[in-house]
Amino acid sequence: MELSRRVFVKGVAVAMAATAAGSLVACQDQTGSGGGGSGTGTDPGPSGGGAEAAIVKTKGVCRFCGTGCGVICEVKDGKLITVYGDPDNKSNMGLSCVKGLHLGQILYGDDRFVKPMIRDDKNTKGTPGGLREATWEEALDLVSTKLQDTWRNDKSRLAFWGSGQQPITEGYALAKFWKAGLLCNNIDPNARLCMASAVVAFMNVFQTDEPMGSYTDLDLADVFVTWGANMAEAHPVLYSRLTARKVSGPGVKHYDITTLRTSTSKTADKVLMFRPGSDLAVANAISNYLIQNNLYDKDFVEAHVQFKEGAENLGHAYEDGYDASDAGKTVNDVTGIDFARFSERMSTYTLEYASQISGVPAADIEELAKLFGDPDKKIMSLWTMGVNQHTRGTWMNHCIYNIHLLSGKISKPGSGPFSLTGQPTACGTAREVGLFAHRLPADLVVNNPQHRRYAEAIWDLPNEYLDAIEAPGKHTVRIFRDLSKGDIDFLWSCANNWAVTLPRLTRYLGKNPEYKGIIDAFIVVNEPYPTLSTQYADVVFPAAMWVEREGQYGNAERRTAVFEKAVDPPGEAMWDTWIFLQVAKRVLEGTMIGSTPAFDHLFGFVWDSATDDLIADQREVNRRLFNEYRIFSNPDLNDAAQAINKDSEGKFEALLKMENKQLAPYDEYLDNAALTWPVREVDGKWLATTWRFAEGKQSEGFDEVGIEMYGDAGKPGGVSFYKSAGKKPSAVFRPYEPPAEEPDAEYPFWFCTGRLLEHWHSGSMTRRVPNLDNALPEALLYMNADDCAALGISNGDKVKVTSRHGSFDITATTDQRVAPPAGMTFAPFFAEEALINLAVHDYYCPLSKEPDYKKTCIKIEKA
């Protein structure tokens, strides 16, 4: 009997991990809606299945975290039956996490929106009811009329909130519609909530928004430092790679710098537990130690680094008027200083001083500093939201770069600072196509005239046409604060769930009589499933999910990957590009660019005039959009753009050098998911770049072409930072400044938010997968056992959490999955019923405008 069970069991494992095969599949529903796939290959079909349809395989990319695991989708009778890790994908080699293993099921929750929905009575907002089915014609006309009215009346009163989950071409089409079509900068992505601090620091330090290293560094490093990152849960497969290096590399060490013990701390050799906000002091102490003990790389620093200090005593961004205040206006100011001045500023941060502020033993900081001072050690820093969601998030990014610049551990195989991303295409879309309020595609910014001329050339716009968008628009927090005050009349969002993920929801969700704007504004949401956000929508457009259309993601290591369409969306759901362009067509009716109608001018190349609709072939639409977007990084494809790039008339100050960010033609990505940009054509082959700014052969992943064109060979460390001003990145001194709130008698606990492995972000997808929901059915408040005892709280008790900003109810636990020290608490944000963001404050980093989700002060009472 045991034997027979084993046989069955093995069958199951094989079926789940590889291909659904044999008679088991024959039990499946045969009434599928017909394949919409454009697969890469077919299998002859299950043996013994008779006349059954073949299984079609398509290539995909996981749509959860920023790791970017490749997957294979198997489709039969128009249904996605299996998703498994792509064994040929170099990044994940067939592996996945439990979320990835259940990817296929996210399409098949039983409450998909399959028709456009309209809310007739605004009084039903904030309730599960109130939406009725509508035709596409009615919904598109209604949204277009509202958008057009607001647009003609006052552009500052409309806004789009985009996402690091929108595929590249969809984001690009949207950015073009908003910036060139509506001439409006009120568009910002949810990446403002996770990557903005990283982005601002990238631009400040390197003048380019990209990591220089890659995942390959995980295979080569001698020391890993995780800063405010629970990689073990938030980047599961990438963490497997780090762990593989740890268990196989001789003497490989991992230091976890954190405010609470997480799953990541458990595998670390040493945990440096710091008091919230004091990580700046710890990082500065390492920099100072390197300087004071002559352990920094002098040749490297001399050749490659310039020094700066900036505006300080910034106060805290909480009041609506902060950005326009005296402090708020100066936050970006920096001054060049010499190394002596930089060293002097750093000299305050002795090991003892940092220890006193942070609570980290001086000996532990010294141990890590010595490793940075060892020229033979390859060190990789990895960080995520603990660093970015920080009232001094941009500064903290600077502090990490300072250490790597001083030690010369950057742009070298196995050594480098690496900013991880949390969404599948936070880099590829939100950051690269220009979804931010101040950006244009490919690192260009609206307030730079040369950048506007360059965009005008590619979009074939009249000279100075884009001067209308010279001033940056509203950032995310500003959009939602203005919405709450009644200063936004039209809000549209896509691929996000702002009613769960924004901080300080008590203000935004209309629960405060002072802030009822969300009820009055006209809100449009593109969504596959009912969420808390759709409860506030006036119109819901039913959106195609993931592989229900073809799209592209760009992951944390500059890797661009296409996912093919595998199945048709259910009911009348449509892909976002179609929705955007249908609205654009209506809104731009009557607007001319030069002598042509604006819509035709901007989107005629993807429009089929015979059917008066988007070209039906999705691959072709994607190809055309991508190849136009690609001109931004390959100016030689457009003479007018090239003239501006090369500044042939001598009008501009700096060389744009757009071609160093190169992307390959679209079709190259269909066959190769491993192209990390810049992608260079060398002898007819498209070659990726693994280590940016590093000397070596292009064919081995080094930046040979870039250095040859713009950089200097033979410099110390074998690197040349040719994108930085003067080819020198900036080490900027940033002091420790205290958090916005600190525990006191009334609110004695820190509250930190984050993510856990089984669920992704607001849970709108993973909670609809029964196995994932069963594995982690409830969001808990993780507390220290001594704190619980002092408050008379038992494991499993319901508690009420209150901050100065709001309150929520949740179950408390002393389980050690997340183990906070005394005075610290933690909860994940995937659960709508324990809506933790009601209490989280919305103080943001004054430079990046990214809110701090990690340091709200709370009190806890037994409910």
Add this chain to the structure above:
Amino acid sequence: MSIPLPSVLKGLAALSVGIAAGYQFFSTGTTRKALLRPPGALDEPEFLSHCLRCGKCGLACPYRVIKYDDSLSQGTPYLIAREGPCRLCDDFPCIAACPSAALAPVADKRAVKMGIAVIDRDLCIALQGMRCEVCYRVCPLIDEAISIEYSLRKGDSHHAIFEPVINAEKCVGCGICEERCIISDPVAIYMKPRGS
């Protein structure tokens, strides 16, 4: 707004139909010998002689997971871990409610001995290199009763195996890992009741 049932779910359902018979037979065979008793239960013969079949432990259980069944348990209390495991309450109300000391007081949750978790190595996806370890993370005695052993994945220098390992000395057999296991029908980790 009705959407056809997910094919993946159906696929898995089909799989589970395929093996359900085998599993049922197997597990019934086992459970006849040994049931997962509530915490504090005396050794099986003694337990059977003390238990009054009064049902008070089940009424006292705040999670309502204690079952009684005429044919299977003849009125004595037991748990089906996958449906409802023991939450190891701080104050063990089930034990307090037992009038016959069939459930005897325990010092704390670490002193409970309902059984031992067993990982089915053929089913466990963590052993294939998938990042799962749900059983580990839900364990109320994490890093004591269950820990993770790290090793390089065979034939893959880029990834590690995160293998959950049960410590038979420390596992109390509460069944929470079996309840939460990501693999269903059969689950990849199951309770071996004490005395079986």
